[in-house]
Amino acid sequence: MKILVTGGAGFIGSAVVRRAVADGLSVVNLDALTYAASLENVAGVADSPLYSFEHADIRDRAALDRIFATHAPDAVMHLAAESHVDRSIDGPGDFIETNITGTYNLLEAARAYWQKAGKPEGFRFHHISTDEVYGSLPADPSVMFTEETGYDPRSPYSASKASSDHLVRAWGETYGLPVVLTNCSNNYGPYHFPEKLIPVTILNALAGKPLPIYGDGSNIRDWLYVEDHADALLLVLQKGALGRSYNIGGENERTNLELVRTICGILDELRPGPAPYADLITFVTDRPGHDARYAIDATRIREELGWRPSVTVEEGLRRTVQWYLDNESWWRPLQERSGVGQRLGVAL
Numbered sequence: 001m002k003i004l005v006t007g008g009a010g011f012i013g014s015a016v017v018r019r020a021v022a023d024g025l026s027v028v029n030l031d032a033l034t035y036a037a038s039l040e041n042v043a044g045v046a047d048s049p050l051y052s053f054e055h056a057d058i059r060d061r062a063a064l065d066r067i068f069a070t071h072a073p074d075a076v077m078h079l080a081a082e083s084h085v086d087r088s089i090d091g092p093g094d095f096i097e098t099n100i101t102g103t104y105n106l107l108e109a110a111r112a113y114w115q116k117a118g119k120p121e122g123f124r125f126h127h128i129s130t131d132e133v134y135g136s137l138p139a140d141p142s143v144m145f146t147e148e149t150g151y152d153p154r155s156p157y158s159a160s161k162a163s164s165d166h167l168v169r170a171w172g173e174t175y176g177l178p179v180v181l182t183n184c185s186n187n188y189g190p191y192h193f194p195e196k197l198i199p200v201t202i203l204n205a206l207a208g209k210p211l212p213i214y215g216d217g218s219n220i221r222d223w224l225y226v227e228d229h230a231d232a233l234l235l236v237l238q239k240g241a242l243g244r245s246y247n248i249g250g251e252n253e254r255t256n257l258e259l260v261r262t263i264c265g266i267l268d269e270l271r272p273g274p275a276p277y278a279d280l281i282t283f284v285t286d287r288p289g290h291d292a293r294y295a296i297d298a299t300r301i302r303e304e305l306g307w308r309p310s311v312t313v314e315e316g317l318r319r320t321v322q323w324y325l326d327n328e329s330w331w332r333p334l335q336e337r338s339g340v341g342q343r344l345g346v347a348l
C-alpha cells in the first residue's frame, strides 16, 4: 500500500510517516515546510526505499495533480494544516487558505485522480481533524464529545478545521469519494513543536524561565500520546468503515495546571534544579474564547476497531520529558523560528 501523507514533516504527520514505514507501507510525504515543519522529524526513515518526499503546497492544485500522477497512491492521509490556535487568533488568513482552500484543492485533485483510475474501491481519503470542532464542554465528566455531537467551533482554527470536515463529508456524499474522518484530542510526545504547552513547559523549566498558564489553569484537555494516535490513524485508514468518522482520545483528562505540575514533578526527578520547578508557574492573561473543556468518548473506535490508547499520561509525559532532555539538538534551532517563545493570540 502506498500512502500520500500531507503534513508529514509536522508533529503528528511525522509520527504517522515513521510508523507507516516501520510497518512496511510506502509513504509519499507531501509538505510545504512551513515554520512548524522539520525534516529532522523523518530523518530516521529518509533513506528507506519505502519513503519519498515532495516539497509542495496543498494550495497549489497543479503540484497536487503532478504528485498524484507521479506516485499513484492507494490512499491519502491528510494532516497538513495550520494548527496553532494562538496563531489563528493573530492571523486567521493562513488558516482559511490552507485548512479550507487547501483541503478543497486536495479533495479535487484526489477526486480527479480516483475517477481517472476507474474509481478503485479500495482508495481512501482519510481526513485528520480535531475535537475542537465540537466546541467547549462543561466540567461535568459524564458529558463528552461523541461522533454525533453537533459542530460548534469557537476559534478561527477550529472553524477552519470544521469547514474542512464538512467539505470532506460533502465530497464523500456528492461524488462518492471514499472518505473516512477522525477527530482527536490534544496530542503530545516526541517532536512536538516548541510553541505548544507541553514543550514550552519543559523547555522553559530547563531554562529557569516562567511557566505560563493561561487564565487560572482550570481548562481541561484530554491528552493523547502521539505514537498511540499514529497507530489509531493507520488502523482507521485500513479498517475504518467508509464514510464513517471516529473520535480518538487518550482517556487522560487533566486541567492545564495539573498537567504542568506533573511535568514539573518529573523534571524534579530526572533533572533536579535548585528549587522545585513548580515555583516557576506563572498565571498569565487567558486566551480570548478559551474553550473550558474537551473530552472524547472513544467508544466507537474501541468497539468497532478494537483500539485503545496504550500509554497513560504519566508514562507518556515521562517519555516525553526524557526525549526533550536527550534531543536538545532538535529543539534548540526551532526556538529561533518566528514567534516561538513569544506570547501570541492576545490581539483583539
Ligand SMILES: NC(=O)c1ccc[n+]([C@@H]2O[C@H](COP(=O)([O-])OP(=O)(O)OC[C@H]3O[C@@H](n4cnc5c(N)ncnc54)[C@H](O)[C@@H]3O)[C@@H](O)[C@H]2O)c1
Residues within 6 Å of the ligand: 006, 007, 008, 009, 010, 011, 012, 013, 030, 031, 032, 033, 034, 035, 036, 037, 038, 056, 057, 058, 059, 078, 079, 080, 081, 082, 083, 084, 098, 102, 128, 129, 130, 131, 161, 184, 185, 186, 187, 188, 193
Ligand atoms: N497537535 C494536536 O494536538 C492536534 C489535535 C487534533 C488534530 N490535529 C490535526 O492534526 C493535523 C496535524 O497536526 P500537527 O500538530 O502535526 O500540526 P503541525 O503544525 O505540527 O504540522 C503541520 C504540517 O503541515 C504542513 N503544512 C502546513 N501548511 C501546509 C500547506 N499549505 N501545504 C502543505 N503542507 C502544509 C507544515 O509544514 C507542517 O509540517 C492537523 O490537521 C491538525 O489540525 C492536531
